[in-house]
Amino acid sequence: MAGEGKPAAELTLRGLRVFVALEEAGSVIGAASRIGGSPSGVSQHITALEAAVGARLFDRKTKPVTLTPAGQVLRKHAHRLLAALSEAQADLAEISLASLPQLNLAIIDDLDASLTPVLVSALQARMSRCFVHAFSGRSDQVIARLLAREADIGVSALLPPDTSGFRVLPILQEPFVLVAGKGAITGDCRTALERLPYVQYSESLPIGQRISRLLARVRLHPERRFALEATRSVLAMVVQTHGWTITTPLNLMDAERVLPRLEVLPLPFAGDVRRVNLISRMEELGRLPDALAQDCRMLVRSHLVPRFDNIAPALAGAIQVISES
Missing domain, CATH: 3.40.190.10 (Periplasmic binding protein-like II)
Structure with missing residues (x-):
């Protein structure tokens, strides 16, 4: 019968996320790495997206791949939609934070004495009824706690094996x-x-x-x-x-x-250079990780940088604060 048969392809949030990942990475393999998927999965999402809009979105003959005119139009709307969704998720998470009974931190022991009091104080100021538990240990132990959900926020010089489910907010970098x-x-x-x-x-x-x-x-x-x-x-x-x-x-x-x-x-x-990041699970805790990362950067800039510069004047400026790009 007319009007029946295979349903028309539709735009999906997952498809838009894959589209943005491919646009930013410039390759199918790079996009798959960003979203924690497979190259074939990326290709399938892009094919479905192109079927939904009725036009090719990427010129795959170029390396890196480039957007077609239709892709450039979709790019503007995709970024806007995903930004709006992220903001909505953050607002909803903020509501949940107000009644959060406990928050678990895991902090690299190099920074325990300087960062832990600042982070705990900041959390208490934002969530006065929340019990804060702070663990201090090696970077691999911090990551293990994040993966086991024994920590909600970690500060570490290592990253999880797969970062697709985490937010990684840079704090500082330092040379050996x-x-x-x-x-x-x-x-x-x-x-x-x-x-x-x-x-x-x-x-x-x-x-x-x-x-x-x-x-x-x-x-x-x-x-x-x-x-x-x-x-x-x-x-x-x-x-x-x-x-x-x-x-x-x-x-x-x-x-x-x-x-x-x-x-x-x-x-x-x-x-070699070592980078220290604040890490939290994706789409959890609202804007709290961003606020805590900024608190950490301010502490590093105001206390740790001048302290090391005084210890080793010839290496002044070795510790560099990194703002999220």
């Missing part, structure tokens, strides 16, 4: 730095590192694994005599052996007692 016993490094720096005792972080820790990869990349192979887990122990051993280690500014500030007997220097080779 060289720390040595005062006066230990003379002459050529790299030659001195080959000669002096090396105090390493345990490779059971994310930071230990990352530093080991860095040393392998630059083909520096110091003798490995011991491995320690706590930064305070690592730096105390550097003082004791008149040796050296690699760490980050945040870790360094956790052991101020031994700093007068140490030198903080830039790495004598191409280094």
Whole structure:
């Protein structure tokens, strides 16, 4: 009968999200990575979307893929619709927050003493009836708690294996730095590192694994005599052996007692940068993660940056606050 048969294709929110992901990533594989799906799923959504609007939306012959005139029209409306939906979800989440009985934080131990009091105070000011529980540990432990839903908000130098279900709000980035016993490094720096005792972080820790990869990349192979887990122990051993280690500014500030007997220097080779983010689950907690991320940035800018600049004037500006783009 006329008018019956296969139903007409329709615009869907999922289809619009895939459209925006492909537009921003420039490739089907990149879009699939952004949304946590498969390349074939992206292609199917785009095909259905093109059937719904009756026109091709992307020129797939170009690399990266580019929008057709119809795609450019849809782009404007898709961004507007998704922004409106996100705002509506945030408003609804704010209503739920008012009666939230408990909120669980998980914070990287490098920042525990400085960030935890600020975040807890900010939460209490916004939600006076909410009980706040704060866990402090390694970045991998913070991520594990987020994945197990034992934490609602995490501050970590690692990311979840699949970020598609999470909001990642950047806080800061910091370089890895060289720390040595005062006066230990003379002459050529790299030659001195080959000669002096090396105090390493345990490779059971994310930071230990990352530093080991860095040393392998630059083909520096110091003798490995011991491995320690706590930064305070690592730096105390550097003082004791008149040796050296690699760490980050945040870790360094956790052991101020031994700093007068140490030198903080830039790495004598191409280094690495560590980024710390505030992470929450997608479409939960409304605008709260954004507000807390801003609180964190303000604290880093006003307290941690000048504190490290005073410790290592030659590396002033090494800790950089990152605003969400």
